[in-house]
Every structure is written in C-alpha cells, then in structure tokens.
Amino acid sequence: MSLSREQIAMRVAQEFGDGHYINLGIGIPTLAANYVADDIEVMLQSENGLLGMGPYPTEEQVDADMINAGKETVTAATGASIFNSAESFAMIRGGHVDLTVLGAFEVDSNGSIASWMIPGKLIKGMGGAMDLVAGAQNIIVTMTHADKYGNSKLLEQCTLPLTGVNCINKIITNLAVLEVKGGAFHLIERAPGVTVDEIRTKTAGKLVVAENVPEMMF
C-alpha cells in the first residue's frame, strides 16, 4: 500500500536524532513535527528567523508578529531564539542545521533536486530552498514516487531548473526510502505491501536493490 501523507511524515520523523536542529519545508515535512518521538528533543528552525518553533497558537496566543516561514501563525517553544534573516541563513549556510527536509518535483541519481520552477507554469520563486540544500548537513526529500500520470520523479537527470546539485542524501516517498549515492538510488525500505517490482517500475534513474529490502516499520 502506498503511504498516506501522514505516514510519510511519520517515517520522516524517524530520521530525527536527539539534539538535532531541523528545518522542515512546507507540506509533508512540516507534518513530521507532529510525530517526534517522546524520548528525544529536537529544535525546529524556521528560516524567517525563529529557532525553536512551537505549535500553532491558541486563539488567545495569535500574534501577527509571530509567524513561521510558511507565513502561518506560530508560537515559540521553550528555549527558542528569534533573530534576523541574515543570522537565520548564516546558521543554514554555515552548516549548523543538522537536517533539512523538503519537497521536490524531481530528484536525480546524482542527488540534484528541482523544486522551485516549472517553466511557463510556475514562477513563484525559490524562497529559502536553494540556501537550505546548499547548507544543511543532511538533506532529505519527501515526495510522491511518481506524478499523477505515473511518471517517475526519481530520474537519471532532472529535467526542470535545479534548486541544487549533488546535495540530496535520502528520499522518502509514498512507496520507498532510498539513499542517493554513487550515481544511483539505493532502495533501503519499501512501504508495507509494496513490491520491489513496483518501485523498480516507477524509478526512472538507476536503482540498486539489495537482496532483502525490509518494509518500513511504524
């Protein structure tokens, strides 16, 4: 069975390490904040200038001066700090953020990512994505394995304008978890009930499959 958005988010949260500083992109990555294991402590970075992002506010806590990078109202967690945008990207570009999780349109087997522009269709801008993929220690992409027409998003070479080159370490899709190394996608886990054959069919770039590929555990 293909994973739901929530299940992908749950699997993403398993990547969080105790004491990690993490930047979560808009969409599924943000959902992963709901599934942080009880026995670890993480600090979420929001690139508009907040380290230690808390939950959404109650009606009484809503404050127009307190938003996250998705421009949503938010609160500060205990231990949070607030700073300007140059400081925020200094910590991102300086490699101080342990993990970045973001969405993408395409990833290729060299770890390049396209996530911000579809020529002729989408011209909204890259926001902080290019800085994040250039700066974080570890970068994970979440996306559906194929588009709605069944075309693979895991390619030999990205076709859309790039966000960053040779930077993605891991991909978590609705079908599988894959590592990107040595010019290939390495299948390390599959969604419960999803066969290696299905993943192979939906992966256009070079895929390396171990003898036994375990199912994801939740």
Add this chain to the structure above:
Amino acid sequence: MAGFNKVVGSYEAAMAGLRDNMTVIAGGFGLCGIPEGLITQIKMMNTKGLTVVSNNCGVDGFGLGILLEEKQIKKMVSSYVGENALFEQQLLNGELEVELTPQGTLAEKMRAGGAGIPAFYTATGFGTPVGEGKETRKFNGRDYILEESITGDFAIVKAYKADRYGNCIYRHTAQNFNPMAATAGKITVLEVEEIVEPGELSPSEIHTPGIYVDRIIVGNFEKRIERKIISSASSNQ
C-alpha cells in the same frame, strides 16, 4: 538644530526625496513586519519606475502589492512572489521585471551592501539558473558563485520601538529582513509602533543602532495576518 532628533511629523516628510526610478529596499517577510504607512505614502506619491528589493511583494491590495495597482514598480528583487495575482499578471505581460533571488542570498546582499562589502561568494545557487552568468570559484574543493551586494536610495523599515536617535528594537519574527534593510539605504526611514525616551531601551538590547537611521515616524499598523492557523489541540480543550 535637530541634532539627533530624527523623528518626523508626517509621512510626506518621511519619504521626501523619493523620485522616479529609485531603488527602495523594504523590510518584512510576507505581511509580517512591513512598513505599512511608508508603503501607502509611496502609493500616494505615485512614484514610478521603482526597483523594489523585498523578500516578497505583499498580497493583492495590501503591503507592497498596492504599488502594483498603478504600475509603480519596474523591477522586483525577491525570493518568493507567489501570493499575488496582480504580480503574476504584470510579470506575464512583461510590465514587471523580477529577479528571483534565494532568500539567504537576498539577506546577505542587503547585509553586505550596508557593510560596504561589494560582493561575496556563496554555494547557494551554484549549478542552478541563479548561478548562470556569474563568476564562480572553488574554495577547498567546493564551488561557489559571486553575488553582488545591494544598496538602495531608500530603505523602508518597520521597527517596534525606537528612541529619537534611531536606536530601535524589533518584535518577534517581525524582525526578519528589517535590520539588514536598515543598513543598506542611503536614506533609511523607520516606521515604528512607539517612540520611547532616550535611555528607555537598554544599550545592549538595541537591534539596529541609530547610526543607520535617518528618519523616524510613528505609524498605525493593521498587521494583517496572511495565514491564521489555530492549534487543533487547543480547540479540543
């Protein structure tokens, strides 16, 4: 003698000297921490051909979005412009030019501009359309692109509290790009919620020292919220 009293009494005085084809650097992230009254004043002045440097371009009918209505903006330098239908329309019509710039590069361009640094190397954007045509250089085996800094004829900045010297503080995430913008304007104008007596702000809590600030005006802020999200947990309590 005004000395260090930089407080002005009107928006006209705050933006005096703004002319067609100037570059304006604006603080703010989305609609958070934007100099609302100064933007309205630019609209009133109907200044044309502006290059506006700001992370975003407001929304339709609010923030910098209102400067699109009479086509006052010639060029926008931003990292994300997705919240604005009029923007997209003018862009597709060729009436508006946009230089999409990674958010961290944009912040650093302003910071460097204000600090007298003409350009800097960054890995951000290497191998992407952002890096096309830019000088590249390898440091310790990694590729970087050369990005030039930005300064403006005007910087319009939203702060929380300031004294008459221009020493100011920002509130929560309304800080964002404002401190960098403040350093990068030939004329920097602060729009603040409150003027406080000199000495009321502790010297060590000042975010932007007054040396960067030329004019200060007290504004009234609507502080519109772009995406109000309420905790689902709290609604169950």
